[in-house]
Amino acid sequence: MLPYVFIVFVLSCAYLPEFVFSQIVPVTNDCPHPAGVLRATSSRQLLLTPGFVNGQYPPNLDCSWILKAQNQRSKVELTVFISRIEDRLFTDCDDFIEVLDGEQSGAPVAARWCGSTHPFSITSSTDSLYVRFKTDANFELRGANMSFVDYEPPQCPQGWLFAATGDSCYKLWSPRQRVTWVEAQRLCMYDRSNLLTVSSADEYRSVIGMYSVLADEPWIGYSDAQFEGTFASVNPTDPVWPPNFPTFGNSHEGKDCVYLNLKVREGVGYAVDDCRAQRSFICKKRK
Numbered sequence: 001m002l003p004y005v006f007i008v009f010v011l012s013c014a015y016l017p018e019f020v021f022s023q024i025v026p027v028t029n030d031c032p033h034p035a036g037v038l039r040a041t042s043s044r045q046l047l048l049t050p051g052f053v054n055g056q057y058p059p060n061l062d063c064s065w066i067l068k069a070q071n072q073r074s075k076v077e078l079t080v081f082i083s084r085i086e087d088r089l090f091t092d093c094d095d096f097i098e099v100l101d102g103e104q105s106g107a108p109v110a111a112r113w114c115g116s117t118h119p120f121s122i123t124s125s126t127d128s129l130y131v132r133f134k135t136d137a138n139f140e141l142r143g144a145n146m147s148f149v150d151y152e153p154p155q156c157p158q159g160w161l162f163a164a165t166g167d168s169c170y171k172l173w174s175p176r177q178r179v180t181w182v183e184a185q186r187l188c189m190y191d192r193s194n195l196l197t198v199s200s201a202d203e204y205r206s207v208i209g210m211y212s213v214l215a216d217e218p219w220i221g222y223s224d225a226q227f228e229g230t231f232a233s234v235n236p237t238d239p240v241w242p243p244n245f246p247t248f249g250n251s252h253e254g255k256d257c258v259y260l261n262l263k264v265r266e267g268v269g270y271a272v273d274d275c276r277a278q279r280s281f282i283c284k285k286r287k
């Protein structure tokens with residue numbers, strides 16, 4: 001009984017984007033400028049934009065936070081639960097959140113958004129992320145509810161799973177608002193990962209073992225959008241697996257993207273769908 005309960009518990013933690021908070025940072029009314037430093041730990045901490053709790057951010061803000069891991073070997077992961085920010089009128093966002101990959105205001109942009117679409121999760125390449133929230137004089141909305149945590153590779157970040165024998169971390173994202181194949185790959189890349197591609201039968205079995213109880217049908221990283229009938233990995237240098245890749249009956253016009261049917265117990269549970277269909281997805285990153 002006990003091992004079963006344990007496995008279900010681990011899986012449901014990975015599956016649901018809800019987290020247990022052991023510590024909450026009260027930054028709600030704080031708009032540091034210049035940037036304030038928040039120390040990330042292995043406990044998830046909340047980062048709310050000013051006014052979020054009352055339902056509206058003030059005009060003319062320019063707040064910045066440096067999220068810094070406990071040590072230089074660690075990475076910071078920022079999760080965005082909710083983000084409601086004035087949408088762009090033309091090409092530029094007047095109000096926006098920008099996440100830079102580093103601790104300086106001049107570090108490369110990892111993500112920048114307004115409106116209601118946003119990254120789910122962003123991972124640093126070094127030990128820091130720089131988060132900036134800027135608003136203009138008009139149209140104040142609710143703002144963002146985010147959280148951050150650090151982890152030290154080769155550990156996987158919170159909410160990611162690993163196979164006992166492998167060198168990768170996996171995450172099945174199953175949001176209420178599902179996404180197209182291209183959007184799924186974009187969301188994986190914010191976390192320095194790609195849509196899942198498989199490198200061996202062992203890895204395939206491990207992934208199915210991790211997620212089959214969920215009976216979901218997530219996008220994975222194969223498509224033949226480039227050359228009809230020739231499936232390729234999202235990272236073109238990775239070979240496809242299995243090498244004798246399924247042909248899906250040869251007539252799958254308009255269905256160029258591969259998803260994984262987690263209920264299939266025999267053989268390989270790949271199937272194809274219109275790339276614009278909205279699905280959950282699995283990201284994979286090397287440790």
Ligand SMILES: *[C@@H]1O[C@H](CO)[C@@H](O)[C@H](O)[C@H]1NC(C)=O
Nearest residue numbers: 018019048052053081145146
């Ligand atoms: C922020 O989101 C988390 C996760 O969904 C939730 O538990 C928390 O209550 C939210 N905070 C506020 C102030 O809405």
